[in-house]
Amino acid sequence: MRHATITLLMLLFVGILPGQSKLVPHHARTDFLMASSGAMKFGLYGYDNPAILSSLHQPDVMFAFSDARGTWSDFNNWGLYVAVPQFGFGMQHYKVGNFGVSDYRISTGFGSRSGAFGLAYGWSAGETKRFNRASVLTGGALIRPNAMVSLGLTSTTLLRDEGSELVADLAVRPTGTELLTIFGDYAILDHQSLKDGRWSVGAVLEPMAGIRITGRYFDTKAMTIGFQFSFGRGSVASQAHYDADRNHAYNSYAIRLGAYDRNLLRKRFQKEKMYVSMNLRGPVSYQKFAWFDNSNKLTDIIEAIDAAEADPAVGGIVINTSDVRTDREKLWEIREKLKSFQSSGKKAIIFIDRPGIDVYHFASVADKVVLDPTGMVMLEGYLMGRTYLKGTLAKLGIGYDEWRFFKYKSAVESFSRESMSEADREQRQKLVDEYYAQAKKDIVEARNISAEKFDDLVNKSMIFLPDEALAAGLVDTLGRWDTAKEIVDALTKDKKNLVSAAAVERMQLPKDDRWGERPQIAVIYALGVCAMDEGINARSLVRDVDAAVKNKNVKAIVLRVDSPGGDAMASDYIAEALKRAKGKKPVIVSQGYVAASGGYWLSMYADTIVGAPMTITGSIGVIGGWMYDAGVKEKLGMSTDLVKRGDHADLGFGFTLPLINTGIPDRNLNPDEREKMEHAIRSMYKSFVEKVASGRDMKFEDVEPHAQGRVWSGTDGKKLGLVDELGGLETAIHIAKQRAGIPVDDEVTIVELPKKGLFDFSMFMPRLFGFEVKRAKNDLLQQIELRLRHNGQPMPLMPLDDYDLTWER
Numbered sequence: 068m069r070h071a072t073i074t075l076l077m078l079l080f081v082g083i084l085p086g087q088s089k090l091v092p093h094h095a096r097t098d099f100l101m102a103s104s105g106a107m108k109f110g111l112y113g114y115d116n117p118a119i120l121s122s123l124h125q126p127d128v129m130f131a132f133s134d135a136r137g138t139w140s141d142f143n144n145w146g147l148y149v150a151v152p153q154f155g156f157g158m159q160h161y162k163v164g165n166f167g168v169s170d171y172r173i174s175t176g177f178g179s180r181s182g183a184f185g186l187a188y189g190w191s192a193g194e195t196k197r198f199n200r201a202s203v204l205t206g207g208a209l210i211r212p213n214a215m216v217s218l219g220l221t222s223t224t225l226l227r228d229e230g231s232e233l234v235a236d237l238a239v240r241p242t243g244t245e246l247l248t249i250f251g252d253y254a255i256l257d258h259q260s261l262k263d264g265r266w267s268v269g270a271v272l273e274p275m276a277g278i279r280i281t282g283r284y285f286d287t288k289a290m291t292i293g294f295q296f297s298f299g300r301g302s303v304a305s306q307a308h309y310d311a312d313r314n315h316a317y318n319s320y321a322i323r324l325g326a327y328d329r330n331l332l333r334k335r336f337q338k339e340k341m342y343v344s345m346n347l348r349g350p351v352s353y354q355k356f357a358w359f360d361n362s363n364k365l366t367d368i369i370e371a372i373d374a375a376e377a378d379p380a381v382g383g384i385v386i387n388t389s390d391v392r393t394d395r396e397k398l399w400e401i402r403e404k405l406k407s408f409q410s411s412g413k414k415a416i417i418f419i420d421r422p423g424i425d426v427y428h429f430a431s432v433a434d435k436v437v438l439d440p441t442g443m444v445m446l447e448g449y450l451m452g453r454t455y456l457k458g459t460l461a462k463l464g465i466g467y468d469e470w471r472f473f474k475y476k477s478a479v480e481s482f483s484r485e486s487m488s489e490a491d492r493e494q495r496q497k498l499v500d501e502y503y504a505q506a507k508k509d510i511v512e513a514r515n516i517s518a519e520k521f522d523d524l525v526n527k528s529m530i531f532l533p534d535e536a537l538a539a540g541l542v543d544t545l546g547r548w549d550t551a552k553e554i555v556d557a558l559t560k561d562k563k564n565l566v567s568a569a570a571v572e573r574m575q576l577p578k579d580d581r582w583g584e585r586p587q588i589a590v591i592y593a594l595g596v597c598a599m600d601e602g603i604n605a606r607s608l609v610r611d612v613d614a615a616v617k618n619k620n621v622k623a624i625v626l627r628v629d630s631p632g633g634d635a636m637a638s639d640y641i642a643e644a645l646k647r648a649k650g651k652k653p654v655i656v657s658q659g660y661v662a663a664s665g666g667y668w669l670s671m672y673a674d675t676i677v678g679a680p681m682t683i684t685g686s687i688g689v690i691g692g693w694m695y696d697a698g699v700k701e702k703l704g705m706s707t708d709l710v711k712r713g714d715h716a717d718l719g720f721g722f723t724l725p726l727i728n729t730g731i732p733d734r735n736l737n738p739d740e741r742e743k744m745e746h747a748i749r750s751m752y753k754s755f756v757e758k759v760a761s762g763r764d765m766k767f768e769d770v771e772p773h774a775q776g777r778v779w780s781g782t783d784g785k786k787l788g789l790v791d792e793l794g795g796l797e798t799a800i801h802i803a804k805q806r807a808g809i810p811v812d813d814e815v816t817i818v819e820l821p822k823k824g825l826f827d828f829s830m831f832m833p834r835l836f837g838f839e840v841k842r843a844k845n846d847l848l849q850q851i852e853l854r855l856r857h858n859g860q861p862m863p864l865m866p867l868d869d870y871d872l873t874w875e876r
């Protein structure tokens with residue numbers, strides 16, 4: 068409806084004026100077209116219908132000419148069309164005898180795959196009076212509601228004289244692909260009756276990529292037969308024109324250079340000649356700012372590997388891991404994608420310089436691992452530890468009362484203890500063992516070494532200098548990233564072209580391969596601490612979830628969770644929104660590195676939960692604690708006083724702690740108050756377990772033994788029924804497609820929410836001696852500030868020392 072309204076307004080703006088026309092009729096001025104404007108490629112780049120410029124993906128130039136008025140070398144009739152996405156310029160030159168005229172047009176088109184509009188201004192130079200030329204304004208619309216139908220409308224009006232023309236063209240793709248396109252168009256001048264309008268019908272056949280055969284029949288009984296051959300960034304075309312008596316009249320030709328087009332040459336003559344170069348230096352994030360953001364998006368990396376796998380010209384991938392900054396779960400996802408890439412017979416080469424066990428685990432998947440000549444490999448194993456602040460708080464004069472009623476819920480024991488509780492030690496050791504076992508399994512398999520040798524490498528050697536790494540079979544050769552081309556050539560014993568991911572065929576294909584919008588899948592990110600107005604920003608995130616549910620173009624929702632929990636209200640806002648969405652659209656949860664406690668609360672109502680072996684999940688439980696003045700006020704020389712009405716009115720009253728501008732209560736809870744708080748925590752826990760049981764279609768008694776605040780790996784989570792499938796974000800998207808009824812081979816458009824801003828405002832924060840002024844991760848003040856902001860609040864939260872609050876996500 069919106070597109071139809073735009074079209075109507077545009078036509079009213081351009082107008083159809085009565086009177087004698089000086090316009091060159093549509094079929095005469097578009098003689099170089101091989102099909103109707105919207106039926107094949109980009110028409111004449113806005114010279115015919117300016118709206119089509121919205122579908123141009125890269126700069127392009129086409130030169131067309133004919134022998135209609137002499138031989139082809141006379142160039143009596145030619146056209147030049149130059150365009151970039153959204154903007155085009157075209158000129159056509161006609162010469163009859165000693166007289167000639169040139170027609171020019173500038174055009175612009177904007178819109179989407181499903182609907183676009185455009186405007187063009189045209190003028191002429193040369194013998195304009197002899198050829199009866201005048202300036203014109205053209206409005207155009209292109210409507211493609213689905214993969215099978217394209218409707219184009221243009222209205223051209225003389226600016227200084229009376230006269231206009233309306234053109235409509237319709238194209239249909241019976242298979243929804245470029246294999247066969249059937250088209251027709253109709254043009255009528257303002258002074259003509261409907262029966263006098265001009266029309267043509269025809270078809271475009273593309274039996275093989277980039278080879279197009281066209282046929283077109285006109286109401287005058289004239290016809291054309293054309294052939295176009297594409298070789299990637301260029302193409303040649305020829306078209307034979309026949310008169311009403313079927314006699315050959317003349318030929319027209321076209322040469323195009325610039326925008327990439329599908330073609331056969333890539334498969335036949337460039338097979339596996341390219342290696343895709345990927346530099347993972349810096350953070351691997353979920354989303355990027357539009358400007359000034361050099362991070363590597365996880366979905367971009369996965370998509371680039373997938374596209375490289377499908378490109379016959381790509382023989383392998385070469386990856387630099389120097390200074391890669393990310394968590395082990397994301398590394399596992401990329402590693403798994405590389406395994407899929409290798410299963411197609413293609414190679415992976417990975418450069419490392421000073422990897423620890425996480426990065427080496429990732430790199431070990433490569434067919435060839437290349438170590439910097441001055442680097443080293445460290446297989447230090449896995450560890451989880453905590454810093455305990457009980458003694459520190461006591462020295463400061465701050466008391467802490469831990470409200471822990473469930474065995475494994477250890478989120479705040481670092482404030483109340485001096486060492487690890489046995490329950491926390493048990494669950495952490497299990498996670499560490501899982502990480503070690505996964506890395507051991509993968510590295511042993513990839514490097515073809517024994518399990519015993521791996522244990523010895525970790526426990527007896529640990530650090531490997533370059534020659535030692537070679538001797539141990541951990542790497543295949545030595546080399547540096549800046550000589551990647553030479554090393555790839557040496558390892559493959561062939562000359563390879565190193566290209567960026569942007570050069571992979573899928574990244575360059577024209578938008579005409581599919582009309583209309585692709586089915587959309589919303590990927591919604593719930594990242595950071597569960598809070599209403601920070602972290603996951605539940606207050607605004609719930610609007611994104613609701614919008615995705617209401618959007619008819621969105622066929623499924625994938626929620627990516629990377630959160631240690633926090634505020635139960637924030638978690639429940641999102642969980643309830645997903646619960647409302649169930650039955651309307653598939654809802655799939657993809658769990659990142661941490662999706663525990665409140666992060667699991669976010670997940671529990673999904674149709675399918677996908678977690679990775681490296682995911683920390685579960686932690687179904689609630690905990691609380693109370694920080695209070697135990698002498699710090701007096702040490703600082705401060706005092707407080709109050710009046711009250713109500714026995715518990717003074718419970719949270721206290722003084723404001725300098726530096727963090729957060730209040731510390733004057734007193735601890737009395738026994739009656741603590742009993743009430745215990746009741747609240749136990750009630751919230753019971754509700755949490757009930758919700759999980761409902762969401763997972765399990766019984767309370769089946770969930771509760773695996774709750775008690777215990778964290779689990781993704782692998783154990785699957786065994787316990789807390790996770791449905793092992794995999795990453797790509798796995799979740801594939802499941803979403805399947806549940807939405809989208810064919811597995813069909814491409815979809817990923818809509819990421821919430822929208823990332825233009826740039827990171829923190830880049831403008833002050834710097835001291837060239838270094839950003841930032842507090843260290845999880846430092847004492849940050850921990851105390853966070854606890855005080857949620858002092859006394861029961862929270863589904865896992866230990867924050869296992870979760871990086873400042874990591875770029």
